[in-house]
Amino acid sequence: MSIYFIHLFLEAFVISFFTSFACKNHSVYKILISAFVGFIFGYIAFYIINYEKQNRIGLIIADSVLIISLLLVFLRNIKIFAISSVFLIAFACAIRYFLLSANFVIFESNLIDTEGVLNFGFILLAFFICAVFFISFVYSTKHVKSKISILIAIILALMFINECLAELALYGMKTRSIGALSDSDALLSYIGKSKHYAEFYYYICLILGIIYVGLCLKLRPKYTQKQGDFDIVYRQNKNLTSTINTHFSITFILSVLAFIIVLFYDLVASKPISIDEPLVIAPKSKTHFEFELDKVSDGKLHRYAYISSSGKKIRFFIINRFAGKITPVAVFDSCMICGDLGYILKEGELICVACNVRLFLPSVGKAGGCNPIPLNYEVDEKNNKLLIKVRDVLDGENYFSEVVEIEVIDPVNQDKFLNSKAKKSYMYKGINYYFSTDESYEEFKKDPSKYVSSNDNAPFRLNGYQS
Known part of the structure; x- marks a missing residue:
């Protein structure tokens, strides 16, 4: 005002x-x-x-x-x-x-x-x-x-x-x-x-x-x-x-x-709105993240982050769509159109930080427009759990730009070092790989499939469409 x-x-x-x-x-x-x-x-x-x-x-x-x-x-x-x-x-x-x-x-x-x-x-x-x-x-x-x-x-x-x-x-x-x-x-x-x-x-x-x-x-x-x-x-x-x-x-x-x-x-x-710091978490098992249904269905925005093997901070959040009911939905904290500035919850509306668009909560989880990018999840009502596969979270790696300093492994010579100290990096199927020497970098480029699994990949946010 x-x-x-x-x-x-x-x-x-x-x-x-x-x-x-x-x-x-x-x-x-x-x-x-x-x-x-x-x-x-x-x-x-x-x-x-x-x-x-x-x-x-x-x-x-x-x-x-x-x-x-x-x-x-x-x-x-x-x-x-x-x-x-x-x-x-x-x-x-x-x-x-x-x-x-x-x-x-x-x-x-x-x-x-x-x-x-x-x-x-x-x-x-x-x-x-x-x-x-x-x-x-x-x-x-x-x-x-x-x-x-x-x-x-x-x-x-x-x-x-x-x-x-x-x-x-x-x-x-x-x-x-x-x-x-x-x-x-x-x-x-x-x-x-x-x-x-x-x-x-x-x-x-x-x-x-x-x-x-x-x-x-x-x-x-x-x-x-x-x-x-x-x-x-x-x-x-x-x-x-x-x-x-x-x-x-x-x-x-x-x-x-x-x-x-x-x-x-x-x-x-005049200060732009910004998101709160996400809670960095690790999966409960090798394959899934687990969340208590009661805790993530309280009407608040629960923001989490997972650090990928390449150091990307992948953010996602869980929010309840309908007041008075347990109807949680999990989505990436990024938009196909506006990028990864994220969303905030204010007065019952989800707001895109990048463009200030107000989103109707029941529409969250649907693809298209300025909605946050959908994230696959499962609701286990019997055990009162919301489950998200680690693989599904890793699929959102390229929706985000923030990279944190972590220890990585050279896929060729198996050296351990900080990603910030890497000699070279190479993106293959949407995933960044780091190398401790120029030699291992050149070797990897010749045949990447020899050193990493062919199933490892991450889609890109490109022109508003997932590819």
């Missing part, structure tokens, strides 16, 4: 700060109208860009316009430049915001749900905070005569100009439209660093915003002793101090709130 706040906040902050900055010697009303009209035109431009499916070009246009407008805004003493720069800033930021949030639907259906309301609430919160910032920024701009305020504006302008230039340079490299610079390591390093540091712009903007409004604190007059009941100067000083304190206090509190939301997004909400 906080991503909806993130999408709007930075663009709205740029509009609120530079709109207030342009109001120094002009009517706030006229400048604000210019920003509003610019934002409306930005939305119309986004609609056209999105309809024509030219989002990349649209972002380049918006970044180019933002660079120009951030330079023009420092000519704020000239009315035409103040109004036009604010119009262009709002225009560019509107396009950037709508392009960024285009794939994030607020309400997932025609019905108003709780999550949709919260999503919309975060958008309103970002707008409200930036609107209050605008009021405080205007007050500071109108009353503070300080080189520090100009310096803050320059820093903010350079930050966003740099971000836009990096985006333009990246586009130029991809399209080879900037000639010899397309292969420049220095340019690539600049783009990478610019994009990395842009992630901290939220925090920098909040800090600089507090400082900008905080400059007003030095305008607070020192109280003189009250000369009488109708001392006008004393009352004016008291009112001015109260106004300045109010602006700073509200800005500070809202900045802290925004800081917490952004920090939560960076540390928690």
Whole structure:
């Protein structure tokens, strides 16, 4: 949900700060109208860009316009430049915001749900905070005569100009439209660093915003002793101090709130979901894994892993499909389409970590789609056991990419060593074999069937189909 706040906040902050900055010697009303009209035109431009499916070009246009407008805004003493720069800033930021949030639907259906309301609430919160910032920024701009305020504006302008230039340079490299610079390591390093540091712009903007409004604190007059009941100067000083304190206090509190939301997004909400660590197990016998039916039918996801002879960590899990009944199903913790990032169970739904698809539990165990790859199993109700053949688990070796360090045996000379120390490796019938010498590797390649069983094989995950 906080991503909806993130999408709007930075663009709205740029509009609120530079709109207030342009109001120094002009009517706030006229400048604000210019920003509003610019934002409306930005939305119309986004609609056209999105309809024509030219989002990349649209972002380049918006970044180019933002660079120009951030330079023009420092000519704020000239009315035409103040109004036009604010119009262009709002225009560019509107396009950037709508392009960024285009794939994030607020309400997932025609019905108003709780999550949709919260999503919309975060958008309103970002707008409200930036609107209050605008009021405080205007007050500071109108009353503070300080080189520090100009310096803050320059820093903010350079930050966003740099971000836009990096985006333009990246586009130029991809399209080879900037000639010899397309292969420049220095340019690539600049783009990478610019994009990395842009992630901290939220925090920098909040800090600089507090400082900008905080400059007003030095305008607070020192109280003189009250000369009488109708001392006008004393009352004016008291009112001015109260106004300045109010602006700073509200800005500070809202900045802290925004800081917490952004920090939560960076540390928690933006982190991809991941699976819990599987329990590494060994078979109960040479041929089967055994599981207690009661334990694996409790409605939880029971994730296990078996390490193959080549060191592959083969993950599978057992889950109950119907609540209140003993209906377990065993599947590989991998998808034919999405790969081996695995699945998690949340609020009665099985979720694919790779694509975030929600799966209906009764469908688990069926082949096709984003369902986990089926694993053969047997239910022994008489002995309260769920049985899985070791051979069936090993068939899933190539559905997974993780390799752990284990001791292996060279199939030719029978040397024992760690797979990570192998001189060479060779895949035969889907199984990796490791060799301690180049000689044994070459010997194995001549006739693999001489050294391993012809029944040993593992299918591949290829183009969504098992082969």
